[in-house]
Amino acid sequence: MEDEIDFIIDSTREAMKNALKHLEKQFANIRAGKASPAMVGSVMVDYYGNPTPLSQVANVSTPDGMTISIQPWEKAMISEIERGIHLANLGFNPMNNGESVIINVPPLTEERRKDLAKQSKAAAEEAKIGVRNDRKNANNELKNLEISEDLKKSLEEDIQKMTDEHIKKIDGILAVKEKEIMTV
Template identity: 85%
Template sequence: MEDEIELIMDEAKEAMAKALKHLEKELVNIRAGKASPSMVGSVMVDYYGSQTPLSQVANVTTPDGMTISIQPWEKGMIPEIEKGIHQANIGFNPMNNGESVIISVPPLTEERRRDLAKQAKAAAEESKIGIRNDRKNANNELKNLEISEDLKKNLEADIQEMTDLHIKKIDEIFAKKEKEIMTV
């Protein structure tokens, strides 16, 4: 019985931690005004007939806060990289100098910043919903166990405490990202 309870608690904790990790991944893709290699992380390039992530065919760097530089390992890949950036539809216009592909990241407008903040808030809300669902699943599993009502109540309180802690972390992560987005 003790093992089952521990398993339920561990599964809930793991699921909630995954929701946090997922949120962090989602927020990395929302740009905050300065150039970052992760902005082109979703770009796929046709590499000899197979779709390959950009990071596997080129070195992606940010020489300054407004530029992304993509140095392909094979010069013949430059047109494919440009094509991949256009197809990814991430809103950038790549230029090449014969050696590498350069992307100038335009500064964000106030309206765009608000849109990105809303997008980040939506991602945070989805993570909160996921964590609440994890709590519900754990509580349902506890209800099916043959244990005393007092123990059930104590375990449900522990699960609620875990839920509150993870939701607080989500709020902190979102607040940090929102500040980053809204800072000019």
């Protein structure tokens, strides 16, 4: 019985940590004014008929805060990389100089900053919903165990504390991201 309880608590903790990790990955894709290789992380390129992540066909770097440089390992891939960036619908206009693809990242407008802040809030809310669902699943699993009501109550309180901690962390991560987005 003790093993089952430990398993429920541990798996719930792990699921809540995964919700935080997922949120951080989503936030990495939300740009906050500076150019970053993560901005083109979702770009897929047609590599000899196979959709391939951009990072597997080229070296992506940021020589300065407003430029993303993409150096393909094969010169023949330049046009495919440009097409992949257009298809990803990131709002960037890639330029090629015959050797590499360069993306100038325009500064964010106030309106775009507000949109990105809203997008960040929505992602944080999704993470909170995930954490709450993890709490609900854990509580349902505890109800199915044949243990005393006092122990159930105690375990539910522990799970609630865990939930509160993770929601507080989500709020903290969101506050940092919003500050980063709104800083000009």
